[in-house]
Amino acid sequence: MTEVVTRFAPSPTGLMHLGNVRTALLNWLYARKLGGRFLLRFEDTDASRSEAEFVEALKQDLQWLGLDWDGEALFQSQHAGQHQDALDALAEKGLAYRCFCTETQLGLDRKLATSRGLPPRYSGKCRKLSKDEALEKSKTEPFVWRLAIHAQEGEVHVPDTLRGDVVFARRDLDDPVVVRSDGSFTFLLPNAIDDAVDGITHALRGDDHLTNSAYQVWLLQALDLNVPMYLHHGLLLGEDGAKLSKRTGSHSVKELRESGLIAEALVQAMTRLGHPNIADDAFDIAALLAAFDAEHISRSSVKWSNEDMWRWHTRLLHHLDAAVLLPLLQVHLPTANLDFTSLIAGNLERAEDVLHYQYLLDASVPFNDDAQAIVNSAAEGFYTTALQLWQTMDNCDWKVWMNAVKEETGCKGKALFMPLRVALSGALHGPDMSSIVNFLGKEGVSVRLQHVLKP
Numbered sequence: 001m002t003e004v005v006t007r008f009a010p011s012p013t014g015l016m017h018l019g020n021v022r023t024a025l026l027n028w029l030y031a032r033k034l035g036g037r038f039l040l041r042f043e044d045t046d047a048s049r050s051e052a053e054f055v056e057a058l059k060q061d062l063q064w065l066g067l068d069w070d071g072e073a074l075f076q077s078q079h080a081g082q083h084q085d086a087l088d089a090l091a092e093k094g095l096a097y098r099c100f101c102t103e104t105q106l107g108l109d110r111k112l113a114t115s116r117g118l119p120p121r122y123s124g125k126c127r128k129l130s131k132d133e134a135l136e137k138s139k140t141e142p143f144v145w146r147l148a149i150h151a152q153e154g155e156v157h158v159p160d161t162l163r164g165d166v167v168f169a170r171r172d173l174d175d176p177v178v179v180r181s182d183g184s185f186t187f188l189l190p191n192a193i194d195d196a197v198d199g200i201t202h203a204l205r206g207d208d209h210l211t212n213s214a215y216q217v218w219l220l221q222a223l224d225l226n227v228p229m230y231l232h233h234g235l236l237l238g239e240d241g242a243k244l245s246k247r248t249g250s251h252s253v254k255e256l257r258e259s260g261l262i263a264e265a266l267v268q269a270m271t272r273l274g275h276p277n278i279a280d281d282a283f284d285i286a287a288l289l290a291a292f293d294a295e296h297i298s299r300s301s302v303k304w305s306n307e308d309m310w311r312w313h314t315r316l317l318h319h320l321d322a323a324v325l326l327p328l329l330q331v332h333l334p335t336a337n338l339d340f341t342s343l344i345a346g347n348l349e350r351a352e353d354v355l356h357y358q359y360l361l362d363a364s365v366p367f368n369d370d371a372q373a374i375v376n377s378a379a380e381g382f383y384t385t386a387l388q389l390w391q392t393m394d395n396c397d398w399k400v401w402m403n404a405v406k407e408e409t410g411c412k413g414k415a416l417f418m419p420l421r422v423a424l425s426g427a428l429h430g431p432d433m434s435s436i437v438n439f440l441g442k443e444g445v446s447v448r449l450q451h452v453l454k455p
């Protein structure tokens with residue numbers, strides 16, 4: 001069997017968004033699962049919009065996500081010669097032709113077709129020009145290049161992992177533009193030629209590309225080039241079922257990274273979309289890969305859920321080693337240390353929640369209103385008694401101490417527990433009290449009790 005080669009082929013015209021992540025991830029999973037190669041190719045032929053800054057940003061986002069690519073990143077612009085050769089070969093065979101129709105003319109043709117209830121296809125007018133006529137005209141008039149695909153007879157078969165062969169009648173296909181009037185190539189030809197040149201065996205992409213695939217299969221076959229196996233996955237939609245946008249909760253990867261998200265949370269949530277057979281406990285990437293099966297990817301569109309992603313974030317956060325978690329917490333609280341991290345890890349949903357527990361490190365951090373209200377509600381003399389008892393105790397045992405306070409003050413239940421919890425931890429919820437007491441030690445507990453005793 002030939003080695004599987006997939007690719008992620010973004011145009012470097014913007015930041016990586018969730019739709020890109022899905023396509024990149026599926027191609028990566030497919031290659032890695034089958035021991036193949038995953039290539040990164042920047043489709044940078046639209047020179048006016050491509051920017052080096054986005055090339056770097058896209059690379060950085062892929063690295064952060066752990067989607068490593070094989071070899072150097074490729075640039076479509078480096079294959080310009082091959083794109084031109086392909087066009088020349090097609091023109092030579094009469095399969096590509098110059099079209100001189102103006103935008104106004106095309107607009108009128110479209111209107112006419114629509115008014116007759118026909119699809120707005122190109123009329124085929126310039127296809128009738130002879131090569132010589134077209135060449136002569138091209139000396140004085142602007143033109144685009146089209147592929148001569150539309151025909152009354154014949155079919156194009158797009159091989160698709162999820163759908164089998166998708167059959168297009170050529171009568172339903174248009175003559176697509178492959179070179180614009182400024183001489184630049186549209187997406188269709190370079191993308192297909194590069195897949196052939198780069199030896200891509202499998203192209204996984206959104207099903208909005210299905211018709212493009214029909215054009216590209218035709219083009220590759222016309223040039224006797226290898227046609228990859230396609231996998232057109234259902235599109236990723238926003239939470240409201242509409243196209244994914246900022247409004248519906250789509251963020252750039254950069255934004256998510258900067259908000260402290262654990263990259264694997266995005267990978268976990270994204271891999272599971274439209275792929276329901278992955279067990280919930282497939283926790284690490286190796287387990288995800290083992291469970292990944294391209295044939296299970298949904299052909300229907302799938303809805304993004306930020307909530308699911310953040311739920312994964314919390315689950316993963318709870319599974320991180322304290323040493324790995326510590327730097328994430330230090331972004332928000334530089335004084336965090338390893339013991340402190342182990343103590344509170346289970347109580348965090350997000351890294352920034354660490355701020356709720358600052359008081360465990362520094363007794364001078366003021367209480368919030370709720371915590372202060374609990375301290376104020378403690379019975380008369382409660383903290384004085386608690387401190388005296390604590391100071392007479394030999395060992396720092398929470399249960400023994402709490403029972404002694406209960407006995408001495410007559411307080412029980414919440415009236416006993418909450419004033420102690422808040423006095424020691426500064427928060428209404430958090431790690432269990434034995435762990436807090438162990439962490440603070442004799443001195444730490446005393447300092448905090450003295451602190452709440454001050455008016």
Ligand code: GLU
Pocket residue numbers: 009010011043187191203204205
């Ligand atoms: N540059 C194309 C895009 O970003 C690539 C599509 C494909 O995967 O073939 O849509």
